[in-house]
Amino acid sequence: MQRILIVGATSAIAEATARLFASRGDALFLAGRSPSRLEAIADDLKVRGANLAATYVFDARAFDRFPALLQAASACLGGLDAALIAHGMLSDQIACQRSVEQLREQFDINALSVMALCTDLANQLVSQGHGVIAVISSVAGDRGRRSNYVYGSAKAAVTAFTSGLRQRLYPQGVRVVTIKPGFVGTPMTAAFKKSALWATPASVAADIVRAMDGGKAVIYTPWFWRPLMWIVRSVPEAMFRRLRL
Amino acid sequence: MSTGVSWGLWPRYEQRIIPVTNRFDPLPQAAPMLVFGNGRSYGDVCLNAGGTLLATRSLDRFISFDATSGVLECEAGVLLSEIIALTLPRGWFLPVPPGTALVTVGGAIANDVHGKNHHRAGSFGHHLLSFELRRSSGETLRCAPDQHADWFGATIGGLGLTGMISTARLQLRRVPGEWIAGDSQRFHNLPEFFALAAQSDVAYEYTVGWLDSAASGDKLGRGVFMRGNHLQHDAPPARERSLRFPLTPPISPVTRLSVRLFNELYFRRPASQHPHAIWHYQRFLFPLDRLLDWNRLYGPRGFFQYQCVLPGAEAASALPEMLRRIARSRQGSLLVVLKQFGNLPSLGLLSFPRPGVTLALDFPNRGEPTLQLLESLDAITRSVGGAVYPAKDARMSAQSFQQYFPAWKRLQDYIDPKFSSSFWRRVTRSW
Ligand SMILES: Cc1cc2nc3c(=O)[nH]c(=O)nc-3n(C[C@H](O)[C@H](O)[C@H](O)COP(=O)(O)OP(=O)(O)OC[C@H]3O[C@@H](n4cnc5c(N)ncnc54)[C@H](O)[C@@H]3O)c2cc1C
Ligand SMILES: NC(=O)c1ccc[n+]([C@@H]2O[C@H](COP(=O)([O-])OP(=O)(O)OC[C@H]3O[C@@H](n4cnc5c(N)ncnc54)[C@H](OP(=O)(O)O)[C@@H]3O)[C@@H](O)[C@H]2O)c1
Numbered sequence: 128m129q130r131i132l133i134v135g136a137t138s139a140i141a142e143a144t145a146r147l148f149a150s151r152g153d154a155l156f157l158a159g160r161s162p163s164r165l166e167a168i169a170d171d172l173k174v175r176g177a178n179l180a181a182t183y184v185f186d187a188r189a190f191d192r193f194p195a196l197l198q199a200a201s202a203c204l205g206g207l208d209a210a211l212i213a214h215g216m217l218s219d220q221i222a223c224q225r226s227v228e229q230l231r232e233q234f235d236i237n238a239l240s241v242m243a244l245c246t247d248l249a250n251q252l253v254s255q256g257h258g259v260i261a262v263i264s265s266v267a268g269d270r271g272r273r274s275n276y277v278y279g280s281a282k283a284a285v286t287a288f289t290s291g292l293r294q295r296l297y298p299q300g301v302r303v304v305t306i307k308p309g310f311v312g313t314p315m316t317a318a319f320k321k322s323a324l325w326a327t328p329a330s331v332a333a334d335i336v337r338a339m340d341g342g343k344a345v346i347y348t349p350w351f352w353r354p355l356m357w358i359v360r361s362v363p364e365a366m367f368r369r370l371r372l
Numbered sequence: 373m374s375t376g377v378s379w380g381l382w383p384r385y386e387q388r389i390i391p392v393t394n395r396f397d398p399l400p401q402a403a404p405m406l407v408f409g410n411g412r413s414y415g416d417v418c419l420n421a422g423g424t425l426l427a428t429r430s431l432d433r434f435i436s437f438d439a440t441s442g443v444l445e446c447e448a449g450v451l452l453s454e455i456i457a458l459t460l461p462r463g464w465f466l467p468v469p470p471g472t473a474l475v476t477v478g479g480a481i482a483n484d485v486h487g488k489n490h491h492r493a494g495s496f497g498h499h500l501l502s503f504e505l506r507r508s509s510g511e512t513l514r515c516a517p518d519q520h521a522d523w524f525g526a527t528i529g530g531l532g533l534t535g536m537i538s539t540a541r542l543q544l545r546r547v548p549g550e551w552i553a554g555d556s557q558r559f560h561n562l563p564e565f566f567a568l569a570a571q572s573d574v575a576y577e578y579t580v581g582w583l584d585s586a587a588s589g590d591k592l593g594r595g596v597f598m599r600g601n602h603l604q605h606d607a608p609p610a611r612e613r614s615l616r617f618p619l620t621p622p623i624s625p626v627t628r629l630s631v632r633l634f635n636e637l638y639f640r641r642p643a644s645q646h647p648h649a650i651w652h653y654q655r656f657l658f659p660l661d662r663l664l665d666w667n668r669l670y671g672p673r674g675f676f677q678y679q680c681v682l683p684g685a686e687a688a689s690a691l692p693e694m695l696r697r698i699a700r701s702r703q704g705s706l707l708v709v710l711k712q713f714g715n716l717p718s719l720g721l722l723s724f725p726r727p728g729v730t731l732a733l734d735f736p737n738r739g740e741p742t743l744q745l746l747e748s749l750d751a752i753t754r755s756v757g758g759a760v761y762p763a764k765d766a767r768m769s770a771q772s773f774q775q776y777f778p779a780w781k782r783l784q785d786y787i788d789p790k791f792s793s794s795f796w797r798r799v800t801r802s803w
Contacts, residue, residue, distance in 0.1 A: 139393070139430075163396045167447075171433035174458070314393050 128178050129153045130204035132197070134185070134244060135214025137164045139313035140263065143332035144211060149177035156200040158183040159214070179204070187214050187240040188232070193247050201251070209259040209339055210248055212241055217315050218278040230277055237281035242288050245303075249292060252301045260296075261304040261339050262289050266347065268307070269356045272372040293344055304338045305345045309352040375427045379667050380414035380766055381674030382737055385421035385794065393430040395447055395538045399508050400424070404792035407532050409479030410451060412472055414677040415766030416794040417483070417531050423792065426536060428478055434458065435539060442544040443501065448478030448537045453661070455544075456653075464544040465602070467499035469657045471709075478537045483763040484529035484723040488578040488657065491714035493545075495725045497528035498716065503540035508790035512538070517719075526786035529720025531762060533796060535788045547602040552578065552656045554600025556646045558639065562593035562691055566729075569712040572599045578656070581710035584639050585733055586632040588699040593692060595710065596644040600656055616664040624671030626736045631704045660707075670736050677764040678746055679732035681713060686756035687729040694731065694752055701745045705733040721779045721786075724761045732764065743767055762795060773799035 131148055133141050136157035145155055149172040157172075157180060159165050165182035172180040181203045185196050201207050218233040245260060252258035267275060268282030286305055293303035310316065310325045326349050334348035347353040362370075376387050389408070390400050399405070408418050408425040419425075431449035438444075439462045444455060452466055453473035459465070466473075470485040479485075481503065486495040493499070502516035505527055513535075515524040527534045554576060559565045565581050572579045576599040583595035638644070660666060667675070682690050698704060709732045718725050735742050750772045753760060759776035760768050774780055780800065787796075 161394075164394055167395065167433055167435075170435050174434035174437045314391070317391055 141213035143328035154179040403790035409476035494716035501541040529723035548604040553603035583708040586704040679761040
């Protein structure tokens, strides 16, 4: 049985991942914004076999409350073996172009809050000498595009941050996993027209669990986003800047 | 299959789709709206041309399961297959398994679905302990046999018109495992079928007949009868694999010749006469679920399903008449199912199951000739006081519907003012 903290537990991807943890009997601590939805998810996970499913209300913008969140999680689970950080928000690119206030809020939610949580988590896990920190970044962080470079650059920050953290924690026995989903059909992307490139939360969840269990440190999910993003990164800037992506 | 398209792939409409992911959210204010479950209805009960569909497949959370009493509570978008996966390892099974497990709990309630054990268990509504109904007014009604009983009865078989069912509590039934034991045997005419049904319904949980729709003359009414009971059987848990029908062929391979050939082979295959058969429940109850998206087999024009129930006394004469008409039209069907319903009265105002024999067949959509054939079958169904199943229908006339379901006017008092469906607008037209 693993003792796992899930931050942003009401996210569709996080919920699908939690179901896989539950079916193998893990103990789960679920942090998110909406108390009623957290309860509904916790009930479901218990029915599916979770050893424990406790809930905790938190907002990603309240950085000063993160230590209390981690303390509550460890106290409730009797320690911590892994954490999955999943919360995020698809930024309104146009609004962020017009307002620095908006830009900052997006960075608070998508980048800074994640890095703050990682910092607190790292310090705790290092002292116990084992553990896994998994963070959902995005393929959008691999290269900024005009249509969503605010979201993309916040995810790029998360990718770079977790890369450095991974090096720092490697000697201490703590693993850091960076997850880069492509297009996933979730409430975040409800307004998009779907094509063959779209994945389900359940298939992404299976990749996340595999990575957290000891697979690759950086995963693209589904896998084909790795070669696809390699191509996107390889396009020379002189050409890339002309594209309308 | 994609959201907004029903199983028969016809008709197809433009609709706005709003996913519902949180059962606590108020309903959107988008009239006319309708819930779309998993689109396993064949025609337009789950469609809403020009309107909004609330897609509930993401309401797929369990709420509680008591492995001692077998009471399960879940959100309405949970699939029956997901319930089985959760509860069968702990000895509990669906009380009423329809011919596919890929339907949502909400859809199973709204069509008050039945299965091969109707003669024993009745229909889905009989095993519902309660459910919650969300109305566009913002109200939530908790409905049970003794609580808002009128809403309970209007919503069971209520074709999704009374509001959105958000959660339901079901009584599951105990079974010893995942195997079903019984036998299969050929019958050579309808009297043989009726005799087998009468004799088997007492001793067997599940009974069903498959009929050769291409047969005529003295072979008319021949088929294979299958029956079974849940069995204590020590075999390792089976892993059932499924295949997906990968594309829609431009021209359907379902032709007169292939239908005749398939039926002949099915009737003659050795397994049609098997005195001691043991089936995995998947194979026995949900044989079609192993080929995902099989409806594409019928090509881009889609297909119709015709399922009627003919009351006991009249069935003996009406049924051969129907089969003769189908054989003569040479629009025979691959899968024809014949089943004797039991006498347990259905709970829903508009429930389809009623005493009699039910016949279900599918027909490739060949346009006008197919519609004419189905209308001529309706003439027979009407003349003997039978009914056609809305879940399978895309074409019955308003006149037929109103005769089949005389309580339809009473349902109107319970319809949510912001809800409607293509089916309902079609069958409530004045004529
Ligand atoms: C291969 C196959 C075999 C079948 N065999 C049988 C059988 O043996 N017996 C039988 O009875 N049926 C059978 N059916 C039909 C099927 O069981 C019904 O059509 C069922 O209602 C489909 O459920 P669904 O979740 O796909 O709902 P949909 O088809 O999407 O919707 C059906 C109706 O339910 C309503 N609805 C769905 N969810 C809700 C909700 N949450 N709240 C309110 N209304 C809701 C919809 O508005 C619509 O009116 C079969 C279908 C197939 C494809
Ligand atoms: N969907 C995709 O295509 C895709 C692709 C790449 C990466 N991702 C990433 O995957 C992760 C999960 O997203 P998803 O696709 O599963 O979408 P989702 O279901 O919409 O989940 C987003 C989650 O973030 C939470 N959240 C947003 N702002 C918050 C705040 N201020 N405080 C606390 N929680 C907040 C939301 O909480 P509420 O439920 O309370 O709103 C929700 O649980 C995100 O990090 C996202 O960026 C998604």
